[in-house]
Amino acid sequence: MHSEPPTGDEDLPDLATGRYIAGRPSFEVQAGSANSGGKGVSVEIAGAALAAIYEREVNASLERIWENVLDWEHLPWLHRASFVGVREVDAGSWGWRACVLLPQQGEPLPAWIEVCLDRARLRYVTRTLAGLGKGTEIWTHLDPVADRVTRIKVEFHLPSVPVSQGPRDLDTGLPYTRLYTRLWNEDEGMMIRRQAFLDARSAPSRQEGRPVALGSASSLRAQLPKMVDAHGARFRIVEVAGKLCSHTVSCPHLGGPLEDAIPDAEGRIVCPWHGYRFDLRTGKSADGRGLALSAAPAVLENATDEACLVWPRT
Ligand code: FES
Numbered sequence: 001m002h003s004e005p006p007t008g009d010e011d012l013p014d015l016a017t018g019r020y021i022a023g024r025p026s027f028e029v030q031a032g033s034a035n036s037g038g039k040g041v042s043v044e045i046a047g048a049a050l051a052a053i054y055e056r057e058v059n060a061s062l063e064r065i066w067e068n069v070l071d072w073e074h075l076p077w078l079h080r081a082s083f084v085g086v087r088e089v090d091a092g093s094w095g096w097r098a099c100v101l102l103p104q105q106g107e108p109l110p111a112w113i114e115v116c117l118d119r120a121r122l123r124y125v126t127r128t129l130a131g132l133g134k135g136t137e138i139w140t141h142l143d144p145v146a147d148r149v150t151r152i153k154v155e156f157h158l159p160s161v162p163v164s165q166g167p168r169d170l171d172t173g174l175p176y177t178r179l180y181t182r183l184w185n186e187d188e189g190m191m192i193r194r195q196a197f198l199d200a201r202s203a204p205s206r207q208e209g210r211p212v213a214l215g216s217a218s219s220l221r222a223q224l225p226k227m228v229d230a231h232g233a234r235f236r237i238v239e240v241a242g243k244l245c246s247h248t249v250s251c252p253h254l255g256g257p258l259e260d261a262i263p264d265a266e267g268r269i270v271c272p273w274h275g276y277r278f279d280l281r282t283g284k285s286a287d288g289r290g291l292a293l294s295a296a297p298a299v300l301e302n303a304t305d306e307a308c309l310v311w312p313r314t
């Protein structure tokens, strides 16, 4: 079976403006590819050879993986070593397409890619439509082997490899398998943490209220930033403009880790997963997105150098 590469100017991005030319139909998995095989069966691509296969188990459910595949926003944040930026995004339940900026020596180079889901056959394809790597098709097959374990098989079809050369030329495919090892390691860490965030959210709510003593304020200041567990929740205490404050360490967007985010002089932090910003003094969004950190206690210091956590934040 063969996929059909985009044909005609109406299907291609305008390289001069970086905008997709109107008229491209809303995407469906292309006919030739969609008809090939069943679950996990390799596809054949016209004009490109299978240069490498990457297989592993990932500690994440199918639900987490589909969510991750649709999440284009994390590319330049979670995968900052592999993507410099993403723009011109068109997304839907079918997948997404966008111009991604790839790091190169000197200026980053653009590539227009689309990611299309074929949920029925537990697979998706990443196609490079134009720019760096044009014509590449990367097919990922998913095989859930346990509740939160999924086996993946990734096939790299490269147009630069003559079909006659045959499959799995190691030298050609090695950079791809190396890249995907790193990307999947990063994605797996994100999905595990997100799953834990969702599990904790569905747990019975905690009883908060009693103040929690933190000991000497001056000794606390010497240990900042400091993680504190109180009433079954985890907070980080930092100092902003001379004042102590605490904040929750899960991002309200998708549960990203905030415990290592370094506050700027005004107490704003950036989540490492998608770059959303928050003001630690208020817990509110600092980028206009409207999300807010979950409530955290205030940190009070008294005249006798004692510090404590007090609910609610004042
Ligand atoms: S989890 Fe998305 S910005 Fe924090």
Ligand SMILES: [Fe+2]
Binding pocket: 068, 074, 078, 079, 183, 187
């Ligand atoms: Fe990813």
